[in-house]
Amino acid sequence: MWFLCVFYHRLLDYRKPEVESLALMFGAFDSDDGGQDGGEHLEWRLPEHHHPDSPFHFVDLPSEDVARDIANRSILVKGIYELWGEGNNYEELEDAIKDYPDERKLPYLSPESTFRITVDSFGKVISFQEQNERIQSLAYIPFKGQVNLRNPDHKFWLMETDDYGTNNGLPPVVQKRIFFGREVGGADRKLLPTYQLKSRTYLGPTAMDAEMAFLMANQAMVKPGKLVYDPFVGTGSILVAAAHFGAMTMGADIDIRVVRDGRGPDCNVWSNFKQYGLPTPIGLLRADNNLPPWRPGLKEYLQDLGFYSGSSTLKMRWRVMLLNCSVDHYHDKDVFDAIICDPPYGVRAGGRKSGGRKLLKGVVGPYTVPDDKRTDHIPSTAAYSLVECVHDLLDLAAKMLVLNGRLVFFYPVLREDESTENHFPEHPCFVLVSASEQILSSRYSRVLLTMVKSSPYTEEIEEEARLKHLEFKENHLKWMEDGNLHSAVFSPGESVFVAEGDPKVSKETKPKYRGKYV
């Protein structure tokens, strides 16, 4: 069933992946036998002459219920509509609406229902009077119900694109297009002012913007009863969004002041959840992503059986399970349904890991902490390069995520650097679902990577992952080492002084809006 999907004109790269993730979550692919391996895609179509970054798209969804679920949960879908007609002018629109089958239309036009018509446009302003004239011109549709502007049963939308000049930064639309449809659902953007960072009690310098945090939660397919982990939790801004969608949350950070103390009893990570009436995280701890303190799931599974040796019946049961041992039993031990995070990549905040310079210098033999100083010893930390950090993150996710669980994280990309384009870290356990770019400055972007765990973690995979990581490190070492990204982003520009007429100049013109293709 085809629907008209209209997006907010922002975060262009994030729009379709969000709908696709929500479609999977709400069961749009359930009838297919493809299984949930990230290979499913919705079918999309553009209106005639429209640019891929246009806010107007058609999307094929299995039912109106799925469409409503997706639209209402989304952040970037302005509305999903049952299209009653479209045309290049109002005559064509009238013909199209008249041709649309009555059995689809009449149930929504009945005398006992209430309705509202909204006139909307993209790329131009329509005055109040013009809006009224356009609504009047729809008199050929046999509306029988009462008008109710505030809370109608049925919402109809008349939407126009414009046919002159530039179009919010998009290439000019060649041909004006008019759509008329019935709203099935739309994003609840009221969430954003409620959760906006400026009203958050406890903030850090890299707290995740509320809109982006919700998008990340949607990419991770967060829903009630799921357990979500953020290994770089900071002030908890990502987990707040996950908790809003009903997930149980857990977070770790290497900075104990952030997770334990905050700025006092009423201004800390816990209070950020209480502020919105959300359940506080199941657990917060201080831990190092480089040496995560989690109980191994798979590798010591057999050893774990030893704990049951006291009970012979249980031992038998476990043994039977092992005899039948398909990989499924291992998955029971994988804990997190999703891992969502914004790793420190050294631009606004640098990563740290255990093992400080005292140890590395090794001035007088191996560094040891004297026994009498152990209790209150504050371990020094070392810089944690992005390469290593991302490798550790992928490895942790491969071990700890359930099968089909999602890893959603930001990854920085230098915009001038052609060679790194579309080259993202890989792991044999993961399939890349989507990569959405957000331009942060003329120098660099961050890309939201969504990966799905498609195969269980085994020892062979561990070795394969290590080799893949080494290969990746080889290719990217020059800019991913500690500090390099920071200097690439903040060093004074050189290309500014390129002489006029130089072919490089044309390359410097940056797109006026933050889309990908223009």
Place this chain on the structure above:
Amino acid sequence: MRLLTHNMLSSNIKGVTNGFPLGIVVEKVIEKPVEMNPDFLKNMFAKIEWKALVDASRSMGYAELPDQVDSSMLDSVEFLQRFHHALLELHLEEGALVCPETGRKFPVNKGIPNMLLHEDEV
């Protein structure tokens, strides 16, 4: 720190091969009632190392968990309530977690376990 977190943590000191389960040194335990979510409990049940949970809850002063369990017990509301209480309502507010091999103590302050290793442990 809830016992759910405890059940997932292990000592990762260099050279330690079996750092699970961590012992618990109790200085202060608090109880915070939270609403029970049976679906979440059923989801977590398969992931819990039961013996570790039973021992941990005893060291926190709660001895109501049975030694042996199987998934059919999840149908009993009484069992779910005990499981829920042990897993999610008991908090170790002050104390320490102890590595079973080396005896190294990981302090727990204000409910936050500090799992960071010293320089000579990595």
